[in-house]
Amino acid sequence: MHAYTTSRIALPSHAAQPSQPAAFDTAPLQPVSFFPAAAEIYAQGEKAGAFYQVEFGAVRVYRLLADGRRQISAFHLAGETFGFEAGTTHHFFAEAISATGVRVFRFAAGADMSHQLLPLALKGLTRAQEHLLVLGRQNAIERVAAFLVDMAERQGGLRQVELPMSRMDIGDYLGLTIETVSRVFTRLKDKGVIRLLNLRSIEIVKHDALQNMSE
Amino acid sequence: MHAYTTSRIALPSHAAQPSQPAAFDTAPLQPVSFFPAAAEIYAQGEKAGAFYQVEFGAVRVYRLLADGRRQISAFHLAGETFGFEAGTTHHFFAEAISATGVRVFRFAAGADMSHQLLPLALKGLTRAQEHLLVLGRQNAIERVAAFLVDMAERQGGLRQVELPMSRMDIGDYLGLTIETVSRVFTRLKDKGVIRLLNLRSIEIVKHDALQNMSE
DNA sequence: CGAACCTTTGAAGGGCTTCAATACTTGTGG
DNA sequence: CCACAAGTATTGAAGCCCTTCAAAGGTTCG
Incomplete structure (x- = not known):
């Protein structure tokens, strides 16, 4: 059982860049938030209500035990999507590993995101279950x-x-x-x-x- | 590394019971399939296209390594739902643990099940990620x-x-x-x-x- | 260039596995 | 109903893989 300590070097800069006109997408592009290395993207217990796409850099998603033991459940690289969770609050922490740009897609209240989220959730579920085999056996x-x-x-x-x-x-x-x-x-x-x-x-x-x- | 062997005692009896008029549900009830202990509900590689609700009994969902090591990713008890997966084929095996009744909900081709499935998928995702913490740490x-x-x-x-x-x-x-x-x-x-x-x-x-x- | 951090390597110890034997439970047939 | 067999669970002893503790080497960034 190892103690886990992190030095929170810097807070995320939420200064969104000016939203550019969509070049390839049909929907207008969401602004990109920048996070320096080790910056928190969201924390356990925080209100959820968005999902995130990595533009560049990398993200770790993890849980902690009371004594500091940490389990990273997933890494997310450029192009990958994360952060959708059951219920209204996050059960995990998400941090930038290196300098990372993240496009944030907030759900409008009452908006129906099922079609976008279901394939992502199923993909994540399969990934997690495959990782269970690795950790267990x-x-x-x-x-x-x-x-x-x-x-x-x-x-x-x-x-x-x-x-x-x-x-x-x-x-x-x-x-x-x-x-x-x-x-x-x-x-x-x-x-x-x-x-x-x-x-x-x-x-x-x-x-x-x-x-x-x-x- | 232990070798895993199973004696497939009996094949599932797919003889559906006569569908009764829905007493409480708005939709007509799906028929219930009965599986004796150790019967396979679906196998890795099989075509997916349904989800399952346990009426009574219990189900194990698992993967195997080539040498027989097995990881059970989840148990499902009466009232719980399982079997929705990404893509069109199953990545896992599902077996009845004891004598088990399962209500099978097949998707009509092209039917949109997002609303029903998303909360189930998110719940499963959270469960799997919490189990990762258990196995990893x-x-x-x-x-x-x-x-x-x-x-x-x-x-x-x-x-x-x-x-x-x-x-x-x-x-x-x-x-x-x-x-x-x-x-x-x-x-x-x-x-x-x-x-x-x-x-x-x-x-x-x-x-x-x-x-x-x-x- | 130096300090802080991260990574590698070594040695010893511990927790879980493996191997083995016994005990218990369940189902079947006499 | 009991006897037996087969499957399942418990308990013990030894061994191994990974962890822990420790130190040295390497990298990064002020």
Whole structure:
């Protein structure tokens, strides 16, 4: 049980940029809010009433236990949508991982968003349930492999994968400590499965091997 | 890593009962299908296109790894709804735990079920994400405590709680082995927190203690 | 350049799993 | 109704994977 502490470096700058005319969308574009690294996008207990699309950067969504243990339930990268929740208050925290731009879609009171939200909610449900299998039944190397395969797919399936989050974030997503995450990275590197280009980016050398490990 | 084997005792009896006139509902009641213990309700890869409400009995929804490791993502008790999934095919298996009656609501092609499904999907999403915290960051006694508190709440908050599932089901839901589940039950009994009335029902003696353990 | 932070690596310990045996429960047939 | 068999649960002992504790190395940013 590790204690989790965060230094809240800066508050989000809610200064919305001037809404530009929609170039591709049919609906007028929502303004983009900017959040510096570690800024809170919403907090547990806050009133909900919007959903969010990542323009650039990355977001972590998590819950805390009373003693500080943290479980990140999802990361959201550019283009992905998050923040819709049951009921009227948030059950989770959402924070920018790095400098992040987020388009906020507020629901008008009484507006019916079912059609937009249902596919997103179902997608999120499937993702969460697949992650349950990883946390419940896979060991450390399988968890990291599954994480890397997932990150690679979400970045277009390229060999080089960017990891915007820290080892602690990865650990809190996979239910592991940072030491174990680090050791598994080293093992995968020594096996020639991946190369560590720098702290925040890796190259997948043996994609099949990684894929097999994650199953 | 334990191998998982199941004896498929019987196939589901899809013989629908004669649909009775709706007594309380506005819509005509759907027929109820009966499934004996261990019968499959749907399988991974099957075409989806319905959702299900448990009339009596209990259901487990799970995924398997290639080597047989199983993760149960959810149990569903009488009155609860399940089986809506993203895309057109099921990503999971659903089985009756004990003799179970299920009301099947098929979607007409092109019918818009968003309004009915969205709240269910959001509820399921929240549940799954809370379970992620349990699997990722809680130890064995905390997991079992959380499970028992959840089961008690879903059965009306009474002292006596029925557990229709086996220890193996509980283990596969909590990411533990049956031995660990059994040992934790014994520890909770020895502490006077619960009483084991029989294999499938317990009494919660110290609800506060259990609640605190699960947080 | 130095301080703070993050990551890696090492060593020891603990919690859960694995393996094994016994006890209990349930269903079936004599 | 009891005997037996098969399945399920409990308990014990040993082992292993991951965590914890500790220290050194690396990176970032003032």
